[in-house]
Amino acid sequence: MKQDTQGFAGTGDPRPGAARVPAQPGAADRHRTRGRDGAQDPAGTARGEHTHGEQAHGARPLDGPRALVRRSSVRGQVLDALRTALVAGELRPGEVYSAPVLGERFGVSATPVREAMQQLALEGAVEVVPNRGFRVVERDVRELAELAEVRALLEVPVLLRLARTVPAERWARLRPVAEATVRAASSGCPVTYAEADRAFHREVLTLAGNDQLVRIAGDLHRRAQWPPAGAPATRGRADLIADAHEHTALLDALIAGDQDTVRALVTEHYATGAS
Template identity: 75%
Template sequence: MQQRSAAATAAEADAVAVARGRATGAPEVRGEHTHSEPPMPPVKTVVQRSSVRGQILDALRTALVSGELVPGEVYSAPVLGDRFGVSATPVREAMQQLAIEGAVEVVPNRGFRVVERGSRELAELAEVRALIEVPVMLRLARTVPAECWAALLPLAEETVRAASSGCAAVYAESDRAFHRAVLALSGNEQLVRITEDLHRRSQWPLVSGPVLHGRANLVADAAEHTALLEALIARDLDVVRALVSEHFAGAA
């Protein structure tokens, strides 16, 4: 799991505190067979026993975004548990959460298959996000004081650093943190929760590979965050409108 910088974390905390809940309740799948599965490299980080399920869920999400969990492949809880050095139970619980989110699907007596997604689904997610987020952003551009936007600059800078790493999983986390903090200024927790779910789904890999390919694309996407804040601080609504529209068009 990746760690954000202290400055970025503090900026997000100063901007807003967003309560987040996790859904549970999918039936457990047991007795998965472990043969004929693609090999998984060992994890260097030792998982702490506290909040094991949450740590495993974060690790699986990272593996999903990076393409380490391959679309169409089936993974069993025992094999993944061995990889993370934990029992199969917290892995099953984490995978059940991913099944609720639509990232994987249950394969009875075998485990969980990573959902295969195409470019059309990605375009649909970008369209839905734009329909929700663009009007909100334009409203916030007219009402939020410049100092509130300035407080988010460390988060925008963190996305640039994350993009420079060239790792899609590292960038995905910082990208969500930035968008979450911006939309949280609306004061609408349901909006934040729904848009973050859509955002996370848009970061899952396509059948052909990760959504964003290469360091250059990541850096270009991150640069739009800084440019957006600069326009918001200057209250240049025309530039804000153009930037948010282009940002979602690029995501499609």
């Protein structure tokens, strides 16, 4: 596989909705590191996941906690941006991306990019290519079907239990969240819709009072939103709108206490691989 030297999707300019990370102070200089002899090592050097030597110079011990917090914040921004790029199709399955190149694009050093990519590797989105960078995993339709099945096994029983126990007025409070998914779908932006979609499912599952359930289901949901190899980079606006209206129909049934309709809707929602 060729290595993309221009950033996302082989282009220097992101498409609408593409991820951006605010440039950090001094970021143009931080992509270079110094060895023990004081010589600079260009960021373009293929170091794979090697992070030694990328340390702040002259930092006092008391500066450590503050520096750690700042780097963690940058890593979180980069991680969010990369997750967004996956949904938007800016990170193409099968392509290899180097941390220094992505760092240049984001205006940060290579270190937080590597750290964010390592997290994505744990989530199954990318794999490490030694001395080159990270390859976006080529996912197939079968994997999406398996994710849909696992999500159904986890979420459907919870939704059906909540349908029996949560009062109508509590469901009604979720109306703005459901309507937000419709507005997001109407925009045609897959990234905007993906965020609104996860927010709706998160608010519903939060009613179960189980933080671990919400976290695990959220991770599975995010993975289900990454497009597979060979498929269109993003879903069409019509598909997004149809998916969003399933949310409002489900909420209507929950408010009405119509458990038969709730069962039919949630079963179909997950069986079709919808978000």
